[in-house]
Structures are given as C-alpha cells and as structure tokens.
Amino acid sequence: MVDAIVSPLLEQLISISYEEAKQQVRLVIGVKKQVKKLTSNLRAIQAVLNDAEQRQVKEKSVRLWLDQLKEASYDMEDALDEWITARLKLRIDQAPAPKKPVCSFLVSPCIGVKQVFLRRDIAQKIKEINENLDDIARQKDMFNFNVIRSTTEKSERIQSTSLIIVSEVRGRDEEKNILKSRLLCESSEQHNAVQIISLVGMGGIGKTTLAQFAYNDKDVIDSFEKRIWVCVSDPFDEFRIAKAIVEDLGGSVRDLGEFNSLIKHIHESISGKRFLLVLDDVWTEDYNKWEPFRYSLMNGLHGSKILVTTRKETVAHMMESADVISIKELSEQECLSLFKRFAFANRPLSECEKLEEISRKIVGKCKGLPLAAKTLGSLLRFKRNREE
Known part of the structure; x- marks a missing residue:
C-alpha cells in the first residue's frame, strides 16, 4: 500500500518540474538538483517496495522502515502542495494590471517579502525531506530487498474494454460535455483531416471511464462510421495494436503475418471513412513507434478523431494532440x-x-x-x- 503513496508523489514531482521548465519560471531557486535527487531516491525505493510490503508482516524492522517512509512521503506531499499554491499565487501576481506601474525583481514582478520567504521555506523543506529520504534510502540497503515487479502496477494495467453502462458514470459533467463537443466538432481550421485529442491525468483518475462514456454516447455513435477501441498499455506492442485495429475494423488477420501488411490494411480500410479510434492507456514517448500508425490513420475522412488516454502530458505532445484535456480529481x-x-x-x-x-x-x-x-x-x- 505504500506504493500507492509513493507513485503519485513521483508523478507530481515530475509534473511540477515539467511545468516550471515549460513556463520558464524559477519559483524556488536552486531546487532543481534537489528535485532530481528526490526523484532518484523515490525511484530506487519504489523498486523494492513490493518485497518490503511482503516482509513487513514477519519483520518488525522492515515495518518500522516503511513507517518512516510513509511519514517522509506525507511531509513531501505537504511541501509539494505548498509549492503548487505558491506557483498559483505567482501567476496571479504576474497578471497584467494596466493602471498600476510594474516593477521587476529577477524573473518575477513585484513579489512581496512574504512570497520571497515562502519560496525559501519551500526550498528549505525540500532540502530537509531530501536529507531524511537519503537516510531512508541508505537504510534500505541493509535489508537486501529484492527488486520485484509491483503487483499494483500489474493490476493497474488490466486490459480495458469499450463496454460501460453510461447511466452509471458519476459526476464529471463538465469533462463529459467538453469531450463530447470536441469529438463532434468539425472545424474547418484543422490542419489534418484526423484530429487527435488526449485525456491526461494520474492513474485512477477516471480517464478510461470518460473515454468509455464518450465511445458509447448515442450522438457519438451516430457521428462515426467506424469505432475502434484498443487498450495499448505498456509495453507498446505495435503488432498487437495493429491486429486489434484491423479486427475492430471488421478485417481478418489470418493472412496478415507482417506488420507492414497490417498497417497497409488499416490505411486502406479507413480511406474515405469517418472513424473514432480510442487508444487507451498509452505510455510510450517514442515517436518512432507511433509514426507508422499516424501515417496509416491520417487517411480517414475529415472529422475523424483519435482519442488517447495517458498519464503523461509528454505522450500527448509526442502524438501531436490538437486538444489536451487535463482530468482533475472528483469533488x-x-x-x-x-x-x-x-x-x-x-x-x-x-x-x-x-x-x-x-x-x-x-x-x-x-x-x-x-x-x-x-x-x-x-x-x-x-x-x-x-x-x-
């Protein structure tokens, strides 16, 4: 169960670092190295958590080590929340105010003394957490843990299907409406006939459920001649994915033994047809794996859509998504x-x-x-x- 705490922390750390780099805003000066070290330590610890979870039942020392890790994780969660809040405040402070003079201090305008102290406080907390996590990481070596593939990771990657009872989808009204309108939209401004839309959010947030809702919506069904659902998962198996697309298009893979044959069949099958393809749970950031599919799928009729669900915003950008919809927590x-x-x-x-x-x-x-x-x-x- 500790991995359920550590995994979201890792995702949050990577997400914050990505946002800071993208916006070119150095909110907490000098923290880049600390974040890199934190991420490295967390990944090293995460690799042995499955063995630790199994051994804690009989070994009190392992149980105490896991308790230490939990406490450090909660402290880190608090520090990251403060960091996110401070970034939001910084954005508000930097919003243009036409009637007021704007001064500058390094990369940020008119940040008050309290904001400066808040930054230092966050940096200090992250440094202290890092020192604590260093000790925890060193202690782990004393236990000679085995690196075992996480059972949680396996269970999270159970193959999804397109089936769902639409009436049982709770909440998410705003996201449902946004996604449905994007899927049904036929903008003449699109550069490509086929538009890619990505749902991005952490594991367990409900991306697949939203995709299932849209896939089974009556208006969406009526708008597409062909609908295809593929659970991609990790690793990205090009041959399996291509076969799944061919089968959902009503074709037979019996005589298609080569990847090239499958890709050509997809290209020909969707020619002049308006289709919806859902690629659920995409992890790979390797464009070379995606490129053959992109070439074959851009042959569809104008208004065709590819809907991607992924935990990583980098995947959405790699696939050249025209729309990226961030999925937040439920109320x-x-x-x-x-x-x-x-x-x-x-x-x-x-x-x-x-x-x-x-x-x-x-x-x-x-x-x-x-x-x-x-x-x-x-x-x-x-x-x-x-x-x-």
Whole structure:
C-alpha cells in the first residue's frame, strides 16, 4: 500500500518540474538538483517496495522502515502542495494590471517579502525531506530487498474494454460535455483531416471511464462510421495494436503475418471513412513507434478523431494532440456518491445512516480518485458495522 503513496508523489514531482521548465519560471531557486535527487531516491525505493510490503508482516524492522517512509512521503506531499499554491499565487501576481506601474525583481514582478520567504521555506523543506529520504534510502540497503515487479502496477494495467453502462458514470459533467463537443466538432481550421485529442491525468483518475462514456454516447455513435477501441498499455506492442485495429475494423488477420501488411490494411480500410479510434492507456514517448500508425490513420475522412488516454502530458505532445484535456480529481461529494454506490449496495437505510460519518472520513482519504473510491467501496460492501 505504500506504493500507492509513493507513485503519485513521483508523478507530481515530475509534473511540477515539467511545468516550471515549460513556463520558464524559477519559483524556488536552486531546487532543481534537489528535485532530481528526490526523484532518484523515490525511484530506487519504489523498486523494492513490493518485497518490503511482503516482509513487513514477519519483520518488525522492515515495518518500522516503511513507517518512516510513509511519514517522509506525507511531509513531501505537504511541501509539494505548498509549492503548487505558491506557483498559483505567482501567476496571479504576474497578471497584467494596466493602471498600476510594474516593477521587476529577477524573473518575477513585484513579489512581496512574504512570497520571497515562502519560496525559501519551500526550498528549505525540500532540502530537509531530501536529507531524511537519503537516510531512508541508505537504510534500505541493509535489508537486501529484492527488486520485484509491483503487483499494483500489474493490476493497474488490466486490459480495458469499450463496454460501460453510461447511466452509471458519476459526476464529471463538465469533462463529459467538453469531450463530447470536441469529438463532434468539425472545424474547418484543422490542419489534418484526423484530429487527435488526449485525456491526461494520474492513474485512477477516471480517464478510461470518460473515454468509455464518450465511445458509447448515442450522438457519438451516430457521428462515426467506424469505432475502434484498443487498450495499448505498456509495453507498446505495435503488432498487437495493429491486429486489434484491423479486427475492430471488421478485417481478418489470418493472412496478415507482417506488420507492414497490417498497417497497409488499416490505411486502406479507413480511406474515405469517418472513424473514432480510442487508444487507451498509452505510455510510450517514442515517436518512432507511433509514426507508422499516424501515417496509416491520417487517411480517414475529415472529422475523424483519435482519442488517447495517458498519464503523461509528454505522450500527448509526442502524438501531436490538437486538444489536451487535463482530468482533475472528483469533488468530495462526487467521490462520496461513487463510494456509496458500491459500499452501500443492498443495505437498509438505517444502516447507511449509521455509516454516513465514517464513509465521509474514508472518502476524504481517497483524495478525489474515483478508482480509490470504487475499490474501497467494493471491499467494504460486505462489512456490516462501523467497527468492521
């Protein structure tokens, strides 16, 4: 379970670093090396977490080590939240104000004394966390952990399908409407006949569910002659993906033994047709792997769409997405509604009312992640009282 804390932290660290570089804003001076070191330490620790989780049951020293790691992770989470908040404040401070004179201080205008101290405070906290994590990383070597592929990682990459009951999708009304309008839009300003749209967000945030919702929406179904769903996952297996596309287009792969034959078949099959292709859970940033598919798919009719779901914004840019939709956490109320759908199934109303308070506390720990709410709700479905 510790990996469920460490993995999002790694994603957040990489995301913040990417945003700082993209905006060319050095909010916390001199922190680049510290972030690089933090990321390196977290990855080294993450590699042995599966073994540590298994050994903590019998070894108290390993359990204490994991507790130390949890505490350090929570401290890091707080520091990163402060960093994100400070970046938002910086953006507000830098917004143009026509009637007021603008002064400058290094790369930022008129940042108050409090903002400067806040920056130093964040830098100091990250430095202290790094020192603590250094100790934790050194201690890990004493246990001679084995590097075992995470079972969590495997479970997160279960093959998705296009099937869903649209009426059961909770919340996300704004994102649903945005995605649907982008899929149905036929802009004459598009440079390519086929437009690529990417849904980007952390694992468990609900990207696949949104894609399934759009794929099965009646208006979307009526707008495309062909619809294709492929779970890409990791590694990016070009041959398997090409076969899946051919099969969804109604073709047979029996006589297509070469990758080139499959790609040519795709190119010919979609010629002059308006299609929707969903590529779910894309990880690779290697353009060379994507390029053959891009060439074959750009043969579709104007208005065709490729919908990509990915955890990495870099993947969306590599695939030359015309639209990148960032998927944020669910609101607490939406998360609670999803949790109750699973945890409160077939319970009498009186029992649900008694469990309302503790349900809200549990949902608060889900941090707005629908997968967490759904998983915990399913696990608690048969727990009959508060103590359980």
